[in-house]
Amino acid sequence: MRRTPSILHLDLDAFFAAVEQRDKPSLRGKPVIVGGLGMRGVVSTASYEARVFGVHSAMPMHEARRLCPNAAFLAGRFGAYREASRIVMGILQELSPLVEAMSLDEAFVDLEPCLPTAGALSDEELVLLAERTRALVSEYTGGLTASVGLGNSKFMAKVASELAKPNGVRLVPVGAEADTIAVLPARAIPGVGPATMERLSRLGIKTVAELRLLSEKELVRELGKAGGEHLFRLARAQDERAVTPVREAKSISVEDTFEQDIADRAQLGAIIARHSVLVANRLAKSGSFARTITVKVRWPDFSSVSRSRTLYGATDSAEQIARIALLLLDGLDVAGGIRLLGVGVSGFTEVAQEPLFELDDSAQPGRVVEEVDPGLARRPPRWLPGNDVAHDEFGPGWVWGSGLGRVTVRFETAETGPGPVRTFALDDEALHLL
Ligand code: TTP
Ligand code: MG
Numbered sequence: 001m002r003r004t005p006s007i008l009h010l011d012l013d014a015f016f017a018a019v020e021q022r023d024k025p026s027l028r029g030k031p032v033i034v035g036g037l038g039m040r041g042v043v044s045t046a047s048y049e050a051r052v053f054g055v056h057s058a059m060p061m062h063e064a065r066r067l068c069p070n071a072a073f074l075a076g077r078f079g080a081y082r083e084a085s086r087i088v089m090g091i092l093q094e095l096s097p098l099v100e101a102m103s104l105d106e107a108f109v110d111l112e113p114c115l116p117t118a119g120a121l122s123d124e125e126l127v128l129l130a131e132r133t134r135a136l137v138s139e140y141t142g143g144l145t146a147s148v149g150l151g152n153s154k155f156m157a158k159v160a161s162e163l164a165k166p167n168g169v170r171l172v173p174v175g176a177e178a179d180t181i182a183v184l185p186a187r188a189i190p191g192v193g194p195a196t197m198e199r200l201s202r203l204g205i206k207t208v209a210e211l212r213l214l215s216e217k218e219l220v221r222e223l224g225k226a227g228g229e230h231l232f233r234l235a236r237a238q239d240e241r242a243v244t245p246v247r248e249a250k251s252i253s254v255e256d257t258f259e260q261d262i263a264d265r266a267q268l269g270a271i272i273a274r275h276s277v278l279v280a281n282r283l284a285k286s287g288s289f290a291r292t293i294t295v296k297v298r299w300p301d302f303s304s305v306s307r308s309r310t311l312y313g314a315t316d317s318a319e320q321i322a323r324i325a326l327l328l329l330d331g332l333d334v335a336g337g338i339r340l341l342g343v344g345v346s347g348f349t350e351v352a353q354e355p356l357f358e359l360d361d362s363a364q365p366g367r368v369v370e371e372v373d374p375g376l377a378r379r380p381p382r383w384l385p386g387n388d389v390a391h392d393e394f395g396p397g398w399v400w401g402s403g404l405g406r407v408t409v410r411f412e413t414a415e416t417g418p419g420p421v422r423t424f425a426l427d428d429e430a431l432h433l434l
Contacts, residue, residue: 001152001153001240002152002153003111003173003174004121005126005150005151005152005156005157005160005171005173005174005175006110006115006126006148006150007151007152008108008109008111008129008130008133008149008157009106009108009150009157009158009161009245010088010106010107010109010147010148010161010249011147011161011162011165012084012088012105012106012145012146012147013099013144013166014046014048014051014147014166015045016034016044016045017034017045017047017050017165017359018047018144018145019080019084019144020047020072020075022142022143022411023074023080023411023413024392024398025291025412025414025418025419025421026352027072029045029049030049030071030072031049031053031070031071032046032071032074033046033050033061033064033071033074033113034075035053035061035064035076035094035370036075037061037195038061038063040060040332041060042058042059042060042061042368042370043057043060043061043064044057044369044370046064046068048166050064051070052067053068054072055067058368061073069377070203072385073385074385075372075384075386075387076371076372076386079106082104084104084141085101085104085105087103087137087140087141087381088105088107089107092133093134095111095129096109096110096111096113096114097112097113098113098243099245100244100245101246102310103369105370108154108157108243108308111129111244113298113398123171123173123379124214124405126150126171127150127169128168130169130171131169132246134169134363135402142414143414144169145166146167147161147162147164147165147168147170148160148161148169149161149163151172152174152177153177153237153240153241154190154239155189155190155234155241156172156180156239157183157430159172159184159188161183162188163180170407172403178236178237180237181208181235182208182212182241183207184207184208185207186200186206186210188208189234192231192422196223199223200222201244205391208235209249211231213237214232216228216232218426219231219232219386220232223288231276238335240265244350245349246347246348246349246386249325250346250348251294251346251347252279252290252344253273253296253342253343253345254279254342255341255343256275256339256340256341256345257269257298257340258341258355260337261337261338262338262341263309263335263337263338265334268334270358272295272325272343273322274317274330275324275341275342275343275419276318276319276343277316277318277322279321279343279344279345280316280321283316284316288348289348289350290314290315290316290345290347290348291313291315291345291346292308292311292316292345293308293310293312293324293325293328293344293345294306294328294340294342294345295308295328295329295341295342295343295344295403296341296343296344297334297340297341297342299336299337299338300336300337301337303372304340305371305372306370307328307329307368307369307371308346308368308369308370309324309368310347310369311324314347314348319327322343324341325343325411329341330364331368349379356434357405383399383433384427384434385399385402386398387399387433388434389407389409389431389432389433389434390434391424391431391432392430392431392432394409394411394422395411396411396413396434397412397419398402398410398412400421405426406424406425407426407431408421408422408424409421409423409431
């Protein structure tokens with residue numbers, strides 16, 4: 001284990017919601033919920049003001065509406081999220097060449113290459129570096145806040161950034177690792193999802209400290225060799241995983257448009273299995289392992305959705321890709337038939353990062369990212385809440401709500417401060433969906 005807390009983990013606070021509050025001044029300080037607004041939609045994220053009411057990621061949207069009826073419910077703008085992410089990752093890349101993006105808003109940075117000699121920076125200096133990085137993120141993204149953790153391993157840096165949330169820095173000094181994690185729930189350990197938690201709680205184990213009461217042999221008996229050994233070490237804060245830069249954003253995908261819409265899940269499952277084999281073969285050929293698995297579905301009305309999940313490790317196994325793809329498909333409504341089904345992978349690395357870390361990947365419900373394309377090209381424009389619009393006379397604004405042939409727009413931008421609300425006919429020629 002390294003002797004300096006020189007692994008940094010940065011995670012933006014309430015990312016999607018914070019971008020919305022940045023660009024929509026009237027929503028600052030208010031509950032904002034971003035996610036799928038349809039019948040089966042789930043919450044992508046909630047602003048801290050909405051979390052007070054118990055709203056959280058992956059919760060069904062109807063439940064969020066019940067808990068926090070006065071929140072602003074927005075469909076999400078991935079272009080704006082991607083742009084903010086690009087800026088943040090750029091700032092991190094200037095810190096060190098070893099940056100591993102885990103998602104749009106989260107990355108590990110290994111600071112070792114930029115330290116003059118190992119341990120040349122004191123804890124105080126590392127915290128200063130973290131504060132400077134946070135200040136840069138805020139300056140260049142127009143005010144987004146990030147939380148930063150520093151520790152001597154990826155696990156510890158991630159725990160530290162969780163403890164720093166929101167809008168803070170936390171460094172776990174070398175030697176304090178085991179104590180810091182003792183009180184945390186066992187689920188804080190990477191790779192421990194609901195299925196493993198369930199098995200552990202049957203043994204009466206809830207916290208990391210309680211997990212340490214089990215011998216390595218007992219853990220192996222309970223969770224298998226790889227999983228058991230992994231858990232035994234991580235419970236003692238032993239984590240040697242390297243920060244592995246993910247190669248350029250590329251993806252491999254295979255998709256099929258059907259001659260006739262398909263509604264039968266078993267048939268769709270077979271197609272997923274076939275696609276996954278093709279994807280895995282192409283991965284193997286390129287000598288890569290992928291970290292993010294995506295399923296794409298298009299409905300007969302040409303609206304489509306991409307749902308993805310990112311693994312802790314990386315894989316090139318057709319079975320694992322298919323398993324996760326199936327799980328992603330499970331969350332989608334195919335009852336009326338779909339016209340296209342695709343499986344894709346992205347987030348490439350050159351090593352299979354301990355794929356066995358994924359103790360129960362297929363059981364984890366969270367961290368599903370959903371991107372909806374309402375199929376604008378084929379149907380009348382959709383005035384989804386939160387989308388950007390411009391009016392010839394009133395300028396830029398966003399869709400506040402629509403219905404009965406009318407759309408209500410609030411005219412404001414990140415720069416203007418809270419702006420006025422106006423209602424238009426849907427066919428008003430001066431109003432444009434951006
Ligand atoms: P997180 O970093 O997990 O959450 P967050 O940034 O919203 O809040 P926190 O302050 O606790 O970090 O995820 C980053 C973004 O990824 C989040 O804003 C929305 C998206 N996301 C999903 O779409 N689905 C999910 O299940 C989760 C967890 C996140
Ligand atoms: Mg975040």
